[in-house]
Amino acid sequence: MSHAVLDIRDLRCERDDRELFADFDLRLEAAQALQLRGPNGAGKTTLLRCIAGMHPEYEGSIRLLGVPVSGDQLLFVGHRPGISGLLSAADNLRWHLDLAGWRGSGGVVSAALERVGLIGYEEVPCQQLSAGQQRRVALARLALPTAEVPLWLLDEPFTALDDAGLQLVSGLMAQRLAGGGAILFTTHQPAPDLPGLSTRWIGAAS
Amino acid sequence: MSHAVLDIRDLRCERDDRELFADFDLRLEAAQALQLRGPNGAGKTTLLRCIAGMHPEYEGSIRLLGVPVSGDQLLFVGHRPGISGLLSAADNLRWHLDLAGWRGSGGVVSAALERVGLIGYEEVPCQQLSAGQQRRVALARLALPTAEVPLWLLDEPFTALDDAGLQLVSGLMAQRLAGGGAILFTTHQPAPDLPGLSTRWIGAAS
Amino acid sequence: MRASPGSEASLWVLFRGQLRRDLKLAFGQPSELANPLAFFVVVITLFPLGVSPEPGVLAGMAPGVLWIAALLATLLGLEALFRRDRDDGTLEQMVLRAQPLYLPVVARMLAHWMVTGLPLTLLAPVLGGMLNLAPEARLPLMLGLALGTPVLVLLGGVGAALTVGLRTGGVLLALLVLPLFVPVLILGVSAAELAGSGLDPTGPLLWLAAGTSFAITTVPFAIAAALRIGVETG
Amino acid sequence: MRASPGSEASLWVLFRGQLRRDLKLAFGQPSELANPLAFFVVVITLFPLGVSPEPGVLAGMAPGVLWIAALLATLLGLEALFRRDRDDGTLEQMVLRAQPLYLPVVARMLAHWMVTGLPLTLLAPVLGGMLNLAPEARLPLMLGLALGTPVLVLLGGVGAALTVGLRTGGVLLALLVLPLFVPVLILGVSAAELAGSGLDPTGPLLWLAAGTSFAITTVPFAIAAALRIGVETG
Amino acid sequence: MSFDSFGEFLAMGGHGFYVWWSYLLTVAVVGFVLIWPLWRRRRFLAEQRGRLRRADALGQQAEVESNAPEA
């Protein structure tokens, strides 16, 4: 039997004495995308962090391709996206490559930045970019070769993006899906058009 | 002759050797709302900061009710909204009241927090709130009595908000318009329904 | 009851609000009041260990050691003094809305002093005792610290405000600020040493007092101006 | 060419990448290399001013003074060591993706040492000279600093990692870390003092060397563990 | 002339080492102080020329302001 990319069973998780999840199941196959929806404070971010292993206080089982989750099998872009404002976009991405132990040529960095429309901004400290441009730097990680992992976890990736940026990012997501990846993401905005997209509500609608 | 709330003439502003505005004029009357739109990096945030006096390198004239802009005549909620993650929501708002020299009772703080749906979260450090809840704390400033100033400058206020939050905030905006205020805001999302709302594009559509 | 900006009452509100906020950030719980005190005891302990445990030597060094501890404590918190505010947008709001910016700046510096200079001043007799400082030097030392540490905090504030948006915060900041600390250090130490050798310490103490009043009335303006620049850069 | 995680080459890439990043953050331009050097000279200047400018007194204090400067430099940058990374989400990515986390931690600590311990070690003969340190004590002092400052940085790193998510950064951190520094301080100072009085300094230096190798191999694990906790709290 | 021979002049009454070191250092510092701005100017002009040539080659108007603020 082939394993689902992501398989969550009987998840129970509480925060501040409040139960966020109970008996929560979720299954995500290859080439599937799932949008998490729910009111503010419902626990979407918490769920993503549980999956990524950054919030260990839960009960239940979370498995990636049938085994416990390991950090190098997924790509997580959170509210705080891991981009240093003091470094340039290129330096930031190069570090992300290094972090994953990528040994190929650095040319992929400028390719990724070109992909998200940041040509000419490669060497500007990210602090000096606009909010949307900073987001684009963070999302350029999706265009790096190290992004070819089974699972993407994207927490409100569309924040601060203009329409073109939205197209870009959903293009990257579609491409990953076509490549057999699975994507779990949250957004309060209308979701983009993606093949294999479904929606899952979390928490009582407020 | 009565003055427009906001009157910008011949604005010229550049950043990093790139001209963001030239011959830019903008007029905003009482009870009017204007949504700034434009691609990422077009200069929306820069414009708001010029108006608020936090980006002095421009040429041209910016006047609020006929006189140069003074900080106590406007309310600015930026990308970084001035909420400390280490303090509770109530403490943050109380500080905002103090900053404006408000001498009335502190009861307005819990009223404002109630207004944005954060009952029960008053004393939690903001760090421990969800992204949308943190945004709500920032926007609770709009419900404080110190928000009764002629001009609001809101930079992407709807970020991270769920639908209910969106309703709340547009409600607050509508109320301010009804009270004779003017609002200049940016957002990449579809704008909410507001009386007297118009849209202004900045920068070439990308 | 919106106070007209600039009215006396609203000025007081502004000042008190900032002070309350900053003290809350410095001491979440009352138990944290002990931290600065413990810190100074630890720092003072390093000198007998590092330099010499002999009572005579220690007694000679004592004023200098206490003053260097004061510089150290002032420096340690300096980088974070405005940085966090800048990162979360608080500084923007302060610069924008506070009328005048001078007041919250003074409140912030006062709060910082209450975590650094004040506990050291209060502890000075005890710490001096630990270092065998001559009893007649203790009061002048304490007075010197009381008068001098506010100046340290204020000058440090200028450095912190000037470097608030910068990458190379720590080292550059120390480099900017330490030379400015020198006169305070000298006056403070010499007051204690004069008293220790039976002479009259009022000279340097008066100078310190003059410096303090001058600094309190002028330096916050420099800090405010520097903060404005920091916000504009952001 | 995705390296299989854990292969030797990708480990090297991971380490080098972190080091490059951190050095870039520490020194944007080559001219900034001078800042730490200048910083140490300023700190050293405080002692003749604060304690006594007499050559004899200074010579006796010199090893202690240099070591206290080392503690100070280590402490100063400590609060920012992981805090910025935590605030912008970099730390999350490190904890998540680095396999093993040990390596970027070592790289980070190495970078911090290159801003604090290394310049001080290199300057030690000059600074010692300015403080009239006996010539025969200079080499042992330098060796002691070379061996001891990495330990300071590592121990400091544990403290920084443990307090990364906390409000009371500065003072609490110093309080946690300073007592841990004491053994290093004592060994380092006594090596220089032994040599200065014509005795053999190898004893304390050997102890330091042993401590250093032990710390380098074990402490980064502690730091990594503490960082994981810090990320989970966020 | 307060020296009898060139050798004595170099020896500076036994203090030659110190005197000549000082003067050597002075020459170096003064040289630096004089040459540094000129070197910076040369580098700037070279860069700027390159930039203009590139702009001209593209057949474009170089990106400059025509209304430079002038007194």
Next chain:
Amino acid sequence: MKYIPDGLRRLWHRMGSPRWFYETTGSWVPWLAASAALLLGVGTVWGLAYAPPDYLQGDSFRIIYIHVPAAYLAQAGYMLMAVCGVVLLVWRMKLADMVMATVAPVGAAFTFLALATGSIWGKPTWGTYWIWDARITSVLILLFLYLGIMGLRRAIERPEAAGRACAILAIVGVINIPIIKYSVDWWMTLHQPATFSVTSAPAMPPVMWIPLLLNVLGFNLLFAVSVIQGTRTEVLLRERRTRWVTDLCRQERA
């Protein structure tokens, strides 16, 4: 400004124009440089070869002919920077910022020179390269003030912001300079009676002090040349996008 006559005001504004500065000062440099060379040539040769040796220090005293001018310029440079800082903050004159930016490294270089020559001189005179004497310590602190200002300017990216930040620091620092000087003076002499005092130089005969005077003047002119050249370069850099600078570049190309 309201009460200042129109003509003066216009002159003031013109002086604030970087372009005016660039175009006017170009012709000054050769003259200044030639005078500096002449003064320094005569002064140095006189001082090194013709002045009689000092009755106490022998020939090592000849270091004075570079040491004193350097020490003097070290302090004057800082004052100049602070004055520029005030002009920048009060009148927003960009040219003042450019001068300030140029003076910092030059002043720091001379401060370094004063320290270096002084401490070399110290070896034959005092038997040690370094001593914590009042003057010396305050010059060392002056060097740090310079380094701090230079570091701050480098660290801030936007030139306008960097200029104003440095102006604030320079002004705060200049208030401190006399305080540092007097406090150090007073403190160190408390510990160290005047064994090594640099202040009480014996009254020199004219054959000794005339070359010193020549060298002081020469170094001043040299300083001026360097600052003017540096400021001119700075003008070009900051105004590189204006028409007149591009035209200038094209001309140089032709």
